[in-house]
Amino acid sequence: MPAKVDMDKIVSLCKRRGFIFPSSEIYGGLASCWDYGPMGVELKRNVKEAWWKSIVQERDDVVGLDTSIMMHPGVWAASGHIDNFTDPLVECKSCHLRWRADAIEGKKCPQCGGELTEPRMFNLMFKTFMGPVEEEASIVYLRPETAQGIFVNFENVVTTSRKKLPLGIAQIGKSFRNEITPGNFIFRTREFEHMELEYFVKPGTDEKWLDYWVKERFDWYVKLGIRKDNLRLRQHGKDELAHYARDCYDIDYLFPMGWSELEGIANRGDFDLTQHAKHSGKELSYYDAEAGEKYVPYVIEPSAGVDRSLLAFLVDAYDEEEIEGEKRTVLHLNPSLAPIKVAVLPLSRNEKLTPLAKEVYKQLCPNFVTDYDDSQSIGRRYRRQDEIGTPFCVTIDFESLEDKQVTIRERDSLAQIRVPIGELKKVIAAKLKGEAFDASSLWATRQK
Ligand SMILES: [Zn+2]
Numbered sequence: 430m431p432a433k434v435d436m437d438k439i440v441s442l443c444k445r446r447g448f449i450f451p452s453s454e455i456y457g458g459l460a461s462c463w464d465y466g467p468m469g470v471e472l473k474r475n476v477k478e479a480w481w482k483s484i485v486q487e488r489d490d491v492v493g494l495d496t497s498i499m500m501h502p503g504v505w506a507a508s509g510h511i512d513n514f515t516d517p518l519v520e521c522k523s524c525h526l527r528w529r530a531d532a533i534e535g536k537k538c539p540q541c542g543g544e545l546t547e548p549r550m551f552n553l554m555f556k557t558f559m560g561p562v563e564e565e566a567s568i569v570y571l572r573p574e575t576a577q578g579i580f581v582n583f584e585n586v587v588t589t590s591r592k593k594l595p596l597g598i599a600q601i602g603k604s605f606r607n608e609i610t611p612g613n614f615i616f617r618t619r620e621f622e623h624m625e626l627e628y629f630v631k632p633g634t635d636e637k638w639l640d641y642w643v644k645e646r647f648d649w650y651v652k653l654g655i656r657k658d659n660l661r662l663r664q665h666g667k668d669e670l671a672h673y674a675r676d677c678y679d680i681d682y683l684f685p686m687g688w689s690e691l692e693g694i695a696n697r698g699d700f701d702l703t704q705h706a707k708h709s710g711k712e713l714s715y716y717d718a719e720a721g722e723k724y725v726p727y728v729i730e731p732s733a734g735v736d737r738s739l740l741a742f743l744v745d746a747y748d749e750e751e752i753e754g755e756k757r758t759v760l761h762l763n764p765s766l767a768p769i770k771v772a773v774l775p776l777s778r779n780e781k782l783t784p785l786a787k788e789v790y791k792q793l794c795p796n797f798v799t800d801y802d803d804s805q806s807i808g809r810r811y812r813r814q815d816e817i818g819t820p821f822c823v824t825i826d827f828e829s830l831e832d833k834q835v836t837i838r839e840r841d842s843l844a845q846i847r848v849p850i851g852e853l854k855k856v857i858a859a860k861l862k863g864e865a866f867d868a869s870s871l872w873a874t875r876q877k
Contacts, residue, residue: 471768491597496578760818
C-alpha cells in the first residue's frame with residue numbers, strides 16, 4: 430500500500446507554513462541541511478517532550494543525561510567507530526564524483542560512464558581540531574551517536590542516582606554523520622537529533638527486555654497517532670547486525686519513498702562497557718546486592734531520530750479533504766504534538782471585538798501555545814490553522830460582547846461549541862487531554 434502523500438507536498442507545506450526551511454537559503458542552501466521555522470521548532474520540541482515524558486518522566490527506572498558533543502578520541506577507538514563506522518566508497522576517475530560502492534550496479538560511473546576506482550573505506554565521522562594547532566594529537570570527532578556519552582558516564586550515574594538495575598539512561602542531542610548519500614528531505618541528514626535510551630539489565634534477562642522495549646516503542650508511535658498499517662517490525666538478519674549488536678529490530682514506517690527505518694532497538698550485550706573498561710583501564714561493572722554478584726550489565730538500546738519521527742508524524746497527519754465543495758489541507762496531528770494548541774480569532778478586525786479578543790488571548794497564552802490572528806477572512810484563517818494542525822480555534826463575535834461566550838471550533842470534526850470565557854481555559858485543557866467534543870451543548874447554551 431503506497432503512502433497517499435508525496436514528499437513534494439510535505440516539503441512545500443513545511444516551507445509555506447514555516448515548519449522547515451532549507452539551511453542558508455539566501456546563499457543557495459547547504460546540501461541536506463535544514464532549519465526549523467516557528468512551527469517546526471514547536472513541533473520538534475513536542476516530539477522530544479513526548480519521548481522524554483514516556484521514557485524518563487513517567488518511569489522510575491530511567492534517568493536523563495546531557496553529555497558533550499565532542500568527546501575524548503579514545504571513546505571512538507573503544508566503541509569501534511574509528512575502525513568500523515565506514516562505508517565503501519568508489520570514485521569516478523573522470524568526473525571525480527564519489528559513490529557508495531554497494532549502491533552502484535556495474536563498474537561505470539552513473540553520472541558520466543567513466544571508470545571507477547577500487548572501493549576504499551570512508552569513515553562517516555566528522556573530524557575537526559580542538560585548540561589552535563591542526564595536528565594529529567588535537568583531532569576530535571563530532572559524535573555520530575549520543576550513546577557513547579551514556580556509556581562513559583555509567584559509573585557516575587549509577588553512583589549518584591542510587592538506583593538498582595534494570596536502570597535506563599536517556600539522552601536527546603545532536604549527532605553528526607558524514608553520509609555519502611543523504612536525502613529524502615529530513616529523513617537522512619548529516620546533522621540530526623538523536624533520542625537514545627541505554628537500558629542496562631542483568632545478563633540473561635536481555636532477551637526479555639528487548640521484546641519489552643520493541644513493544645513499548647512501537648506503541649509510542651501508535652499512541653501519538655501513527656496508523657498501525659503504516660508501521661512494521663523487522664528483525665535484522667545475522668549478516669546485517671552492527672558490530673556491537675547481538676540482536677536488533679527496526680520499526681519501519683511507510684514514508685513517501687517506501688518503507689524506511691524509523692527507529693532501531695538493539696541488544697548491544699556488554700560490548701560497550703567491556704570495550705570502555707578495556708580502553709580506559711576503569712572497571713565498569715555493577716555489584717548486584719540482591720544476587721550478591723558482580724557483572725558487566727547488558728544493554729538494550731532503543732535509538733530514534735527526532736527529525737525522522739517528526740517527518741513520520743507529518744506524513745501520517747497530512748490529509749486533503751473536501752468540505753462543502755471546498756478543499757482543505759489539514760494536519761490531523763495528535764494535540765500533544767500540534768505546534769499551536771489554540772488560535773484566537775476575532776470574527777473581524779473590529780475596534781469593538783479587539784479588546785475582548787486580546788483579553789481571551791492573554792488568558793490562554795500562559796497555559797497553551799496560542800496564536801492570535803485577525804487578518805483576512807475568518808474562513809481563510811481557519812484554513813491556515815487547519816494546515817498547521819491547530820486542534821482548536823476560538824472565535825470572538827459580536828454576540829460575545831453581550832453574553833461573554835465564545836465559540837470553539839474543533840479541527841477534525843469541525844464541530845463547534847459555545848462556552849463562557851471564564852470556563853475557556855478549563856474546557857480547552859480538558860479537550861486537549863482527549864475529552865469528547867460534544868457539539869450538542871452549543872445549542873443547549875444558545876437556547877437558554
Ligand atoms: Zn563520472
